[in-house]
Amino acid sequence: MWTKTVLITAFVTSVSLTGGTAYAAPATPVGGPALGSRGLVAPEGVKKPPKTKATSYVIADVDTGQVLAAKDAHGRYLPASTLKTLTALTLIPKLDKNLRIRPSQNACNQEGSAVGLTPKATYRVDDLFKGLMMTSGNDAAMALAEVNGGLAKTMREMNEEAKRLQANDTVAKTPSGLDKPGQSSSAYDLALIARAGLANRDFLRYISTKTANFPAPKGKTYQISNHNKLLWRYQGMIGVKNGWTSKALGSFVGAATRGGHTIMVSVMRHEGYFWEEVGQLLDWGFSVRGKVTPVGQLVDPLPAAQAAAPQARASGGPVTQVTPARQPPLLDTAAQKQTDQTKAVGAAVIGGGLLFGIVWLAYGIRRRRRAGSRP
Structure with a gap:
């Protein structure tokens, strides 16, 4: 099969539709030259992918890393809550999931979607990750950042993790994905991050859980549900993450397994209700997998830098009172x-x-x- 390719000159100036800021794209985009196209890149000899209102998307074979089709794969857009995939992937290996904490008032007061944290209750870190990935809790995102040593440290580590994955379109400014100037990601990067997350047992558990009991004050609990509607609607759906803000519009990255094979779809800046369209894109991916020449590749992470000296991690024990780290005034x-x-x-x-x-x-x-x- 022949694949449509696009010749890329030394540098291509790309403009984000969400911020209007130009940046220099590399001569050979990560994943292959065809992925530098702003338009649709799809294999010849098969029916084109279904139409979608998404400005940018990637359809990939998780098992092989092959990109089956893409549109503006490296376009930089506001990621909204899909950025929580990077938060989880960065912090899961660093935090003891059995550590119990009492969240700060700052974490509990985060704007936007919330799982309902309160300083009157205590939570395991495991609960916070459920609140982060199931109900997209911005309060859980901040609480996890504070447990990790503060917002500045967490953002630095999230951006380091993005670079390790070669998700070079991604700049994290918040652990929740709430819009902030300079924050960005791409459909290609979301696919890279989610693929790496699927290899982590706890990450996979959080994104695939449909419902769970969540702690409340005085030893009570209440039920939370996963916001990924395709967990109930699409056969073989594993999960991952959806997001929305008024500036970012709709975004989603998700994976499903059928017949022993896993296909992933990521979409960014979708203008409307994207669940049905994502399902159609997944169907197309399963139908052409192994039959076409890929248009690109989800690259492997860079070799990990030498690990820092391990720090002792608390397990169980007394409850930790989390307070935001004081930051010196910036000049x-x-x-x-x-x-x-x-x-x-x-x-x-x-x-x-x-x-x-x-x-x-x-x-x-x-x-x-x-x-x-x-x-």
Whole structure:
């Protein structure tokens, strides 16, 4: 089979439809040159993928990593809550799922979708991951970031994980996916992140759970349900994550298994109700899998850097009270330079004054000694 390809020049200037900011795309996009196209890239000799209102999408074979079809695969858009896949993938290996915590008021007050955390109850980290991936709790996302040592540390580690996966279109600014200037991902990156997540047993458990009992104050519980509607509607659906904000519009990444094979679909910036369209894209992926020349490849992660010295992790034991880490005030570059100059001048003045005082004191002592030795 022949595949439609697009020639890419040294650099292609791409414009995000959500922010209007231009960036330089590499000469050879991650996953192959055809994935640099802004339009539909599909194999010849078979029926084209079903139409969708999504601005960007990727259909891939999870088992082989082959990209079967794509549209604007590397277009950078606001990810909304699909970014929680990166939050989970980053933090699951770092946090003891049996650790019990009492969330901060800051975590409980996060805007947008919430699982309903309260400082009056205690939760296991395992509960927080369920709240994150099942009901898309922004409160759970912040609580997990605070357990991990604070927001700044968590964002740094999430972006490091994205680079390790070669998800280079992804810039994480919030653990929840709430819109923030500079935050972005792509349909290709969402597929990379979700594929890596499927290899993690706990990640797979969280995304495939339909309903669960969630802790409430005074030892009570209430039931939460997974927001991924295809877990109930699509045969073989494993799950993963959906998202929506008024700026990002609809986004989704999900995988299903049929006949021992797994197909994944990721969509970004969908204007309407995408569940039926995602199901049709999955159907198309299963129908052409193994019969066409792929248009690209989901690349493997980069070799992991040497692991840092392991830290002791608490298991069970007393409840940890989580409070947001205090961050020093940030100054812009000019203000910081001015502050540094002021500190330098002040230090010089103080140092000079001390030196002058010591010299003057020595001189006075010497004069008194001379005066005392006179007849």
